[in-house]
Amino acid sequence: MSKPFPFTAVVGQDDLRLALLLNAVSPAVGGVLVRGEKGTAKSTAVRALSALLPEVAVVPGCRFSCAPAAPDPNCPDGPHEPGAGSARPARMVELPVGASEDRLVGALDIERALAEGVKAFEPGLLADAHRGILYVDEVNLLHDHLVDLLLDAAAMGASYVEREGVSVRHAARFLLVGTMNPEEGELRPQLLDRFGLTVEVAASREPDQRVEVVRRRLAYDDDPGGFAAKWADEEAAVRQRITAARELLPQVRLGDGALRQIAATCAAFEVDGMRADIVMARTATALAAWAGRTDVLAEDVRQAALLALPHRRRRNPFDAPGLDEDKLDETLEQFSGEDQGDDDPDPDGPGGPDGGGGRPQPDSGPQGGGESAAQPEAGEDGQPQASGAREQSAVRAAEPFRTKVLSVPGIGEGASGRRSRARTEHGRTTGARRPRGTLTKLHLAATVQAAAPHQRARGRSGPGLVIRRDDLRQATREGREGNLVLFVVDASGSMAARQRMGAVKGAVLSLLLDAYQRRDKVGLVTFRGSGAQVALPPTSSVDAAAVRLESLPTGGRTPLAAGLLKAHEVLRVERLRDPARRALVVVVTDGRATGGAEPVALAGRAARLFAAEGVACVVVDCESGPVRLGLAGQLAGELGGSAVTLDELRADSIAGLVRDVQGTSRRAA
Known part of the structure; x- marks a missing residue:
């Protein structure tokens, strides 16, 4: 090896x-x-x-x-006597x-x-x-x-x-x-x-550093033993430093000033519970020991916050991890204590050239981000107009809201999740059966019960049972599966009104949040202009789906048929990759179809492909205004699904939608 x-x-x-x-x-x-x-x-x-x-x-x-010095009194291999x-x-x-x-x-x-x-x-x-x-x-x-x-x-x-x-x-x-x-x-x-x-x-964007990564990797692959020997001295030095820091750790003093900074920082960033405070305290102490000091300094607290808090301040999966470092510095300055230590550490001392922060070597890589601003809205009919015909910049999503579960009817056999009923390898045991193929989950009681009547005939003489292949029983279990929730979103000009598109995105984000909690895979297909595209192939990352949705531009005609056909193709490919995972298609549109020859008829024929295959579908009707054409409802009928308005997606209104989806799927089955 x-x-x-x-x-x-x-x-x-x-x-x-x-x-x-x-x-x-x-x-x-x-x-x-x-x-x-x-x-x-x-x-x-x-x-x-x-x-x-x-x-x-x-x-x-x-x-x-x-x-050996303190063996576990409850050790299954014990009891052990203390000793060498x-x-x-x-x-x-x-x-x-x-x-x-x-x-x-x-x-x-x-x-x-x-x-x-x-x-x-x-x-x-x-x-x-x-x-x-x-x-x-x-x-x-x-x-x-x-x-x-x-x-x-x-x-x-x-x-x-x-x-x-x-x-x-x-x-x-x-x-x-x-x-x-x-x-x-x-x-x-x-x-x-x-x-x-x-x-x-993240991978470095500096060419020199990338060159060094490749050089070292190639050298290691050519001669692992020789490469490791070249780094033996550096490895030994770090190993000795770890040992020294472990020995120094009990002597490190975490003063009241540092504790106040830790508590104030956790409170300022509104982290849940007290685990963050404890982890920060232990991390700051370890940082001081690693730097060869016996006092915890403000810089230790700051570094501990950057390592211990980013993943604890996220309120939902769409929040970007990270900390506001300016806010962190203000909090530390406001609650700076007087017992932080008299002098700064020696830059060339045990803490290393990084000023006691304990980093193996310096690093750079500023991070930043930005957001798109909402732009003037497009025309309601999606036709070329002075402002509406142009591609519009992304519109911010409205605040997501809590939804009820949309589940696929029946019992599936997909991957473990939290949405629909399924026969799984894990879950509550509901019975036993003879194994088909390799035995994976033995039902011991059923196996013993099957073998017990035959022991005398098999000449049993000792304490053990005489078991044959026909006696083995496989446990059958029922749990929950995750589904593929495929969003098909209309991004055409008729959807580009700022208020409407913000509400649409808020509704989709709400369903994405539910998909995250239910351990689903999600996919995103958008259609606008002259065609449709897969904005996000089916993935388990609802975070990635939310990012793509947030940056989605709008404008142009409404190629509804292209969007449905692209979604149908995505489902076909996904069935080949994961045939056991069932799908729920959510079409977000006002039902209009423009562009090309006979766009409405083409959309109808595309929709009937889903109905013929019994795919559970929901149409989120985004039509607004005093005069409504009811096109989304017609599309839902051709899909073999149901239609619901944006307002009906909220809270208790979804209960009726779930019943409609399940009832439609049963009829299609």
């Missing part, structure tokens, strides 16, 4: 390296969530960290890594996104239970990760049932297994590190809050 890429050889990504090192100094900080685009050394840096961690003393032969132990490297355990519940928490050893008639527990990944690192790549794609188990273990520092006649409790304290690409979906707020720190990473 080749050596991992050296931690000190990672180019740039100073915030990422600092956050990982602070957790190595003080595991009580609570782990790191690394957010960023693909190809930014997220996984490389995390895997390299394990080589820098000090060795762990364990009780020989204990599968749960008990400490053996040292081993700290483990980094990787949790695959598709791991089973048994693999994570452990389970009954079925082979011994059936062959020997004894209850034996087989430890899972939580036991392996105790006193080490639990690393989850693509943590935002982790199934909900695994997220729940991680939350329980992280909150209690222990794993409890109560299943199949087995009752086991063992310690499970680990450094939780997750990496994710926000474009693939956001993380549940409960799990997000469990990460002590978060960092945003």
Whole structure:
């Protein structure tokens, strides 16, 4: 097995390296969530960290890594007598996104239970990760049932297994590190809050730095051992610094002034609960120890806020992560204490050339953003006019509102989620059946019941059961699935009135927020001018969908047929990729169709494709004014769905819409 890429050889990504090192100094900080685009050394840096961690003393032969000086009195392999132990490297355990519940928490050893008639527990990944690192790549794609188990273990520092006649409790304290690409979906707020720190990473735009990244990667791929040897001295120096900082950590003083700054900062940014205050305090203390100081300074508090607060101040998935640094500086200045220390640290002292901030090397990369302003509205009929024929800039969305659930009728077999009923691998057990193919979830009681009447005929003589293939029973379970919610949005000139388009976007954002909470995939098709385009292919990132919607320009004719045909093509391709995921199509339009020959007839024929396939459809009727043509209602009929106005989308009005969608889908089925 080749050596991992050296931690000190990672180019740039100073915030990422600092956050990982602070957790190595003080595991009580609570782990790191690394957010960023693909190809930014997220996984490389995390895997390299394990080589820098000090060795762990364990009780020989204990599968749960008990400490020899203070063994767990409830250890399943115990009891252990305190005494000398053996040292081993700290483990980094990787949790695959598709791991089973048994693999994570452990389970009954079925082979011994059936062959020997004894209850034996087989430890899972939580036991392996105790006193080490639990690393989850693509943590935002982790199934909900695994997220729940991680939350329980992280909150209690222990794993409890109560299943199949087995009752086991063992310690499970680990450094939780997750990496994710926000474009693939956001993380549940409960799990997000469990990460002590978060960092945003991005590829450098500096050519020289990019050249160095490529040079080092190619050198490592050509000769991993030789490349690691060249960085051995730097790795040893960082390893020694971690050890020194751990030894200094108990001596670091967190004064009342620093505590006031921490509390004031958390209050100023309106973070929920008290976990942020605690994490900031531990992070600031670790920063001081890493810099070789015994006093926490204001700069430590500032750096701790930048690492610990951005992911805790988001009120919904559409809020951009980050902090207002001017507001942060004002708060720290207002609550500056007198016990911050007498002198600034020596720039060339233990804290390094960064002034005690503890960064492995300096970094740059200012961040900024902007927003589009609303522009004059287009003509109501979408025809070329003095101002309405031109493409209009994006209009701000109205405030999103709470919606009720739109669920697809029947029982599906799609990916785990929170919207519609489904037969899933996880959920409540509803019965047992003979396995079709490979057995994945054994129903133990049903298996024993099937085998019990045949034991005498099979010549059973010992305590174990004689089990044959025909006796095995698969557990059938029912849970919830996520669906594909495909938005087809009319962005033509007839929709470009500022007030109307703002309300339309607000309604779609509300449904996107619901999709985020229900763990759906979403897609966005828009049509205007001469055709339609896929603004966002089906994805789990509703955040990305919200960004595309917010910047959506309007204007031009209304090629309704093109929009429907493009949506139909998206569904066709998605069925090939994910045939088990059911879809709900939400068409947002006033129902007008202009441009080309026979636009209305073409739109009708396109709509009937959805009705023929039984796709659940909803038309959000955006027509306004004293005279209404009812075109959206006609379109809904041809789609085999139902129509609802923007006002009816709010609150209790959606209940009737859900019934209409379900009833229409049943008729189509």
